[in-house]
Amino acid sequence: MQESTRWRGAVAAAIVFAAAGIAARSGPLLLAGIVPLVYLAYGLLSSAPTEATLSVTRHVDPELSPPGTPVHVTLTVTNEGEHGLSDVRVVDSVPTDLAVLRGSPRLGTTLEPGASATVEYVVVARRGVHEFEPPTVRVRSLGGTSVTTLGPAVSGGTELVCRLDAEAPPIDDHGSQFVGQLTTDDPGEGLTFHSTREYRRGDDASRIDWRNYAKRNELATVNYEQRLAATVVLVVDARPISRAVPGPGRPTAVELSAYAATHAVRDLLRAGHEVGVAVVGTDGSGPAGLRWLPPASGERQRSQALEIFETAAEATASAPDTDQQMTELLGLVPAGAQLALFSPLLDDRPVTALETWRSQGFPGVVLSPDVVTDNTVSGQFEQLQRHTRLARCQATGARVMDWRRGTALPLALEYAFAAHERLPGQRQAGIGGGSL
């Protein structure tokens, strides 16, 4: 229990009143000297309850989440005792790696017997397992001068688990039925309706639009969405410059890139494609320190890819020569494969690498998580430079996706991996002026 020294001044006030009263021979002033002493007594004589019966429940929603997603935390404090508490202050212990996005993890209120108070706040998930310590609860006396600090036990959620594959099905779960096919914008044979065209001699009778024939007495042939197989190599930019965060307690751009790549691996493998993985910017066991997983399919590939991404997100060491890694990568990627780059584009190196890849004839996709804050002049300048880099990437003929905060990852991935231009053997744009 702690005692406050808040009422020391009251003694001085009483002495002032008494002295002034005696000097001025004023009865009311002498009587007024009693008032501070009453408050002093009120502060001293009221004491804080030493054993307050409080129950605390915490709810973390969701307890398992991917990086960058908001997680709602609700802490409920209930007075289980028979006496009311005039001053209850609660401060929840937010894990040090997490930042509060909305709300406050603090509360100050009075609690009648059986009454509850709730603290609600939102944190941004970062990769790892984050333990919530019990909250600090302080109760004060009626006068507010006596304080008791309590450490009540907490029921409910005590940790937040943030994983790159949080929204993906378990590793041993089997994929979808669409084996070996990737949807393109070109019409052809398939299952999903795309368009109709004029009938040509030799078209299969099953593709004739008989309804149209019945209406207009003209033969038309139905086109379906064409599906083609592909090999995709996902390149994650994990260089130190890409480990930037948009704010304290937020996931790094590498974590977000790894998260996006994890989802891309899942989606592409489910569709039956061969997926390879490369991480540049860390010191791995591959050529020139590259972390490299050759293209393959199957669930084993997915678990290995996830392992590489997690290592990349945790990496603190940097690669001896990133340019060398980029060059080595070109030798490893099989001919005709697509290259998908996940980078925040905070400098020109990824753009130069993409230009080189495109000049070698590799179709390219860029998915860039936006971690640049634009509420400062320097931030706005950096954002401008980033947009210029995005435009330069687009000018190479690659499909570019600026993954802004607040945009759902599935939408970003769907846009980035719409097949058309990235398929092998399709049109290739030259550097600096794509014709896509």
Added chain:
Amino acid sequence: MALFGPRLDRPTALGDEGRPRATSLTVASLLVFTALIVSTTCPWNYGLRFDGGIVPTLVVPACASLGQFALGIATLTGLMTAGVALSNRERFASLFIGQIILLPPGTALVGGLAAMLFVRPAYGVFFGGFAIALLALGSTWTDTASASSVRPALFQEGLTYVSILLWAAFGVMVYLAVLLVRATVSATDPTVALFVFLLLVGASAILTRIGLRWLPIRQLTQRHRRATVDAVLARVRRIDTILIVGSVVGVVVALPLSFLGVFSILYRVVPFVPAVFRLFGSGPVVAVVVGLGLFSVLLGLVALGVRRLTRPVETRSNRLLAPFVAGLFLTLGMLPFTFSLLPIPLPVTVVVLAVLFGPIALYVIGWTLVLAEYASILPARAGGPALAAGGMVVATVGAALIGLPGPLVVALAAVAMIVWDVSAFGLGVTAELGHLPETRRLELFHAVVAVAVGAVTVLVVGLLAVARTTVAGDRAVLVAAGLAVFGVLVLLLGVRGYAAREAMD
């Protein structure tokens, strides 16, 4: 929180500093304001009089006129609070307005209270206490009650005062110069005309030199013509220097010659010389010479102003420039306005003394508060609440001295305690929980308990005060009350020791 208009405080996202929570501060402010209104309008003395008819007449007591002073003090303290808050900003406009609404009201408040202390000491103590309390609460609202906030305001206030003196001196000089020019134009003595002409040439050359220094002539010239312009400017500067030196030398040489009577001989020998000297002192020539210098310096000032306005926010230079401009504004407009608004008809000498020494007194009082915080006499973070409570203690003493009813004096003492209690409590809540969580219920509960304790105390002690005047003699009650205070103090010290031991156990 802004009650109206733009907010004057600087909310921090950190939450562990700043002012007490709004609810607590609202309760404290309402109590002080109510105490001020009640004690200066004495509503218990109002009455109805039936002068033969059935329509009563409201009898307004003489003491109700104190309400005017209360209103004046509240207005002045409000303006000063806003002035101090704005003086902590960065932009020129805020700093300028801050000085405009800080210095004249501050001077008026200090001057008025000083005069009141001199004429009617009891009222001076009473209103002085309320002024301190209102200022402290206002500063707490705007989060400018700390030394770190008061210092920049004082620094600028000092600069503004010096600037006013400089502008006034400049005005006097301009006036004298105008008189001189007029005398020259109308002078018939050719020697006087020559002397003044030489002085005007020197002054005009200096002004031209200053104007050229401020004008961005070289910067506005095309690159390929800069060498030519540089040469021309160098030539102009050289001529300027020759004119300045020449005029000084001319005066220095001509003065002894004039005393030796050389000019009289010259006028006799060369008859047209007096006419030439008179021509130097003629209206058109003087206008050209003076006009050239003034035109250059005015152009330079415009260039400086434009450069100033187009430059990004630069706090340090703004804090130097704003008082300088505010000084000019106050010298030209606000000082006469302030003189015309003085509510009490005072002798001119007193007003001049107040205007001259008011800002200095304000400066000294401000620095006293700053030093009090540095010396830990005022708590660093709770300076505002402590000053507000202290002001109310002073006001309570004043209320007793001016003879307000006993229960009201006791109520004012209770208000002092409640102001400290709820403000310090609100500050503690801010320090512990920050600005974000909703804590109104907690604060209101504490405030209600504090007010209830105060109400019961006022009731009991107020009854004692009434009983004192009706039952017992003054001397006996004085002794009894003194002994009671002493006894309670001794008792509380004992209780305090017991409570501390209990806490340790």
